[in-house]
Amino acid sequence: MLEMRNVAKMVGGEYHIHPTNLALDRGTLNVLLGPTLSGKTSLMRLMAGLDRPTSGSVYFDGADVTGVAVQKRNVAMVYQQFINYPALTVYENIASPMRIAGKDAATIDREVRRAAELLRLTPYLDRTPLNLSGGQQQRTALARALVKNASLVLMDEPLANLDYKLREELREELPKIFAQSGAIFVYATTEPSEALLLGGNTATLSEGRITQFGPTIEVYRRPADLVTAKTFADPPLNFINVVKSGGSFRYQEADSLAVPPHLSGVPDGPVTIAFHPHHLGLTAQTGNAAKLKAQTQISEITGSESFVHMHYDGVRWVMLAPGIHEIDPDTEIELFLDTRHLMAFGTDGRAIAAAA
């Protein structure tokens, strides 16, 4: 288990990582999700031992490893750039950590072939990395991380430089490949959809702080605060500021919508309501739908679905509706909001009652 106890990193009088507590279990996949410069890489460097925290301690399996050099920690790292030894063949690249560790030739050969098989590199073992595609180069780097048999594997946006479809494939393979090894996996990404596809646990980061940590789908469905909700939403969330009084949310001069049962515990007063674009629709999908009117801006068609960008009471919203809806700009349209999935946040940004 990797534990960070009150770990903080300051650079030039500013926190790059605010005091952080985090415990990651063996055999788990943990996603660090946040935009560029939110502290994902800094946090990974602290976990690896590449940086020493300004304060706090890092424990591995109960032992304090705070000042221990990265070479002694049995850590593997995979970067966004495809980092391989350009002069070595794929075989030698994969073998390199075991050669350093002084393993015997038979073990090395067995392990290299096993890893190559898993990552579908067997036909390319005799090539050098520069003669491979980007996906194959990154697979070589992954294979090297795999044979190192590290107890902590850190992956910093490993798929960001790959084609969309290749990403999709590797993303599916990665959890399977690493599941058996029993190591702790940490995977940094800027993309919420990637976190959801990988599953496991997710820690959302914003401005050097972990805003929430838990099973990925839980964090997505029940964000603890507004910042987490915004970080973990792609397409972006929609918001309305309303005032709750009794059984209704008042959102415009005269309009209101009935408070759905799961939010009945919300105290009266100002509340920010958030919901995902696919909970808006052009037709009422359930009995709990509320009717709203908005001004369209632009429609984007993905082939099977449409993103309709619109203004609601001066606020930008996006609707994701199944089917193809090419709606003219600046048209007033009628929408239905599925209130079963509403999230509510107080004026302090904390979640009051999460969507069911």
Place this chain on the structure above:
Amino acid sequence: MARITLDHIRHAYGPNPKSDAAYALREVDHEWADGGAYALLGPSGCGKTTLLNIISGLLQPSHGRILFDGNDVTNLSTQERNIAQVFQFPVIYDTMTVYDNLAFPLRNRGIAEPDVDRRVREMLEIIDLSDWSNRKAQRLTADQKQKISLGRGLVRNDVNAILFDEPLTVIDPHMKWVLRSQLKRFHKQFGFTMVYVTHDQTEALTFADKVVVMYDGQIVQIGTPAELFERPSHTFVGYFIGSPGMNVMPAEVHGSTITLGSEAIALDHAPKIAAGDKVELGIRPEFIRIGREGMPVTVTRVEDIGRRKIVRANLAGQPIAIVASEDIEFPTEPRVTFDPGALNIYANSWRVGREA
């Protein structure tokens, strides 16, 4: 703005290409409408960037001509072709202010300063950077820089076409949404001919009126997002568009019945298949319904990706993916039905049309 004619264009990087395989671009013969928004979509190495460079004038095609509004521009330089281009990484003049960056192409063309000022201010308004006009461009965020690159193209209102080379690569997911819809709005507003190169299907489909899918140096299909989604003309298009891609399973056709292993599906017509053709059935995960009726499947895994669930299952010995809603509940003995209108039949990887 111009109509772009690609007249039998072929391109090879090496001299004296011997075979088709030596061509980075095998044969492109198309006409793109004035004011159209086109996306060139494909994996890396498919020839999309080669085609873009031929349009921009950076590359001379080995064979064929390129025409703007019927005028042969094959031998004209990039500058003479009067196009604008936005690159993968923002290209800005670091030492200039935002204002001067936008004024640069106008001043280079000797436009009078009052006109320059008027147009730059208009453009600052459009790209939403008026408040930043006197800042050094170096200090902006990636998305702001990318808007400047775009603005430098748009500010010249006489350009023949605007070319985009994976312009959202370095942009965070949240900003991608904003920039993408703004791009689309510019297109609607100004009616430029736009060509957008990407490997990301979401970007291609949402941006373009017509998506040009490329594979292995050839255009495999040009169509609207809906056409590509519903009627992929090649199994590659089925695989490449959609996530997960289309399920493609080996099948047999007998008259107007298609069989998958032991399962038979009745068709409303008899597809024309020649003896010895490799026959496959394609069905998108979105068009498979899971319930108590139809063909029995064994569910192997369910991935909860937030707004929907991806069900991995086995049907007649074949792995299939099914997209289900987030609220789905499985029956104990799940069965699936295919939407009859969404079945595609392929002979040797090419789609067999109803009329064929």
Place this chain on the structure above:
Amino acid sequence: MEKTWNNKAWFLVLPVLLLVAFSAAIPLMTVVNYSVQDTFGNNAFFWAGTDWFDDILHSARFWEALQRNLLFSFIILALEIPLGIFIALNMPKKGIGVPVCLVLMALPLLIPWNVVGTIWQVFGRVDIGLLGHTLAALGIDYNYVRDPLDAWITVVVMDVWHWTSLVVLLCYAGLVSIPDAYYQAAKIDGASRWSVFRYIQLPKMKRVLLIAVLLRFMDSFMIYTEPFVVTGGGPGNSTTFLSIDLVKTAVGQFDLGPAAAMSIVYFLIILLLSWIFYTVMTSSDADN
């Protein structure tokens, strides 16, 4: 990029620290020690206080030598930097020409200082030197032994020949790191050759230029070997730079005290000027 934290790093640094101590700190302290004392040999020293510094700062010989140094460095920078940039801009960016040019450029840098001096000393001689003889045959009155201007031209040309390559190589490294997209964008924007240089190439070369200017300034300000070999500081004192004057004082006249004081003043001037260059050239990064 942050540095890795590791206690053992200090052991790795230790040899360098010792080396610096013996090669720089201890000699420097010795010089400071000499500069405040007088000696007549036999290891007998007398306290002289700041007398030597007073003498030097009031000596016309020192100020003249300093002026020569400043003029020389100014001429060197004014010639080598633009010339270096110009050559770098015109060097091929790909193909067989690249290694050929790089090797040609590196050649003068591989020749030791005194050899360069000797080459030019012979080359420029009117009686047997190819250059001197040719110029004389053309009716041009050139003689670096007799004419101070000719002596200066020889030393300057020699330095330009020897060191412009360094500027070229640094600038070339800066230029090849500019992505193609910048040039494409400039073409599309209709930028002139000059604009491309002014707004793309120069800003991207700024960092290497800073290093080039600093290196060439420090080095030219400390010039010794070449003029010593070619002109020996003459004719008259016309090419007697601070360094030559210093050696004359210390080794020729064995005036250790004044020589030590002079070294310190010399050292401080270089330090000050380098600092000024550095501050001025990096300040534009911080503005706005």
